[in-house]
């Protein structure tokens with residue numbers, strides 16, 4: 001195996017930087033042909049991953065968070081190459097979906113064991129994604145985390161809970177029309193719309209708790225707008241995945257999803273924030289080969 005290891009040294013407040021010597025030691029001990037590339041800015045991981053795919057590498061390893069993995073996925077999509085994950089970010093939801101442990105050495109060992117499987121690959125607004133997209137409130141939460149809380153001394157669910165509370169005070173919604181496989185039409189004033197291949201986002205929140213990563217279908221969760229107080233009281237449900245039983249939530253499965261919004265809203269894709277008022281999702285069944293325990 002010839003592996004390109006792409007490290008985002010800023011991920012997880014430097015966790016990826018600290019991981020470099022560990023990764024080097026574990027890979028070197030197995031006489032694998034590998035080299036480590038350290039990113040310097042946005043877009044670097046995509047460019048380097050694409051170069052590796054074009055130069056015949058067998059694997060690209062993303063050592064960073066979900067954003068780094070998303071960049072790598074956008075570099076390798078359509079190429080015959082395997083993605084490995086060494087989770088070093090603040091959220092690591094793709095790693096959760098791939099059942100990769102947070103321990104750096106254990107994550108490396110899974111890659112070196114060489115067991116792979118295919119999972120679905122998502123596409124929307126001219127980008128690929130590997131785990132999940134959220135539109136509306138949850139994207140605003142991701143934006144709050146990226147903008148204001150990146151260096152706050154907490155992480156994971158507590159970090160996102162704080163971001164959710166902060167966002168609730170400022171959030172203004174819109175009208176949405178969602179069409180799934182040309183047969184289901186949902187009109188609503190959404191708190192959020194989540195489109196998932198994996199089950200969790202936001203650092204472990206099981207927004208589509210029954211999603212299957214290789215069934216060729218998205219799990220789509222919609223939640224109607226709630227008052228701030230109601231949202232706060234329902235938040236513990238969402239953190240456990242039992243929100244799907246709430247009358248204001250729906251879960252639908254489908255492979256083609258169109259979302260039309262009354263105004264431009266933030267959306268997050270594997271944790272990275274973008275904006276759009278119109279989105280068309282397609283899914284590539286088995287489009288991403290990954291190392292898996």
Ligand SMILES: [Mg+2]
Pocket residue numbers: 120196197211212213214215216217218219
């Ligand atoms: Mg699925």
